[in-house]
Amino acid sequence: MCDRPEDKPQTDDAAWEDLCHQCGECCFEKTINSRGKILTTAIPCRFLDIHTRRCRIYPDRFKHEEDCIKLTPENVAELDWLPEGCAYRNLSDK
Template identity: 60%
Template sequence: MDSPSEHGWEDLCRRCGECCFEKWVDDHGDIHPTAIPCRFLDIITRECKVYHKRLEVGEGCVKLTPQVVEVVQWLPENCAYRRRVHGSDG
């Protein structure tokens, strides 16, 4: 995959907000999303209320780079970042 510019990378996000909901891992290692959003997620607009400082607020937010997306297991299958990294961004 070509390495997109940071601005181009950010533009891939469809603002679904699915990555901003709590997840839990069961005894088998399977990851399950919950209905509990991050306290900074506007559940109507699906936008982060503190996006400019999201990595500083201590909520466990992860900067999604191509390298991170390649290894994390908790992004939804239809995530634009995940589809781009894994070559299915049709």
């Protein structure tokens, strides 16, 4: 596991974006149960096309959806709600 930022692989924005499998799982609302576990609900973001699993406003998502979180090499290790198969999560675990 990478503990220091300098240990993480360096990627440019396009290469970073290409890591995404576009499963759309991170675009569903989350809830926290009574034990503090984060659970994914069946409620998608209003901008997620549930058939293609792509954001309909992807280039402008941060302007229109305040709950949308920009995934970066610096923050993915702390986002424990990312699905287990997420390429960003798996990269941060190295």
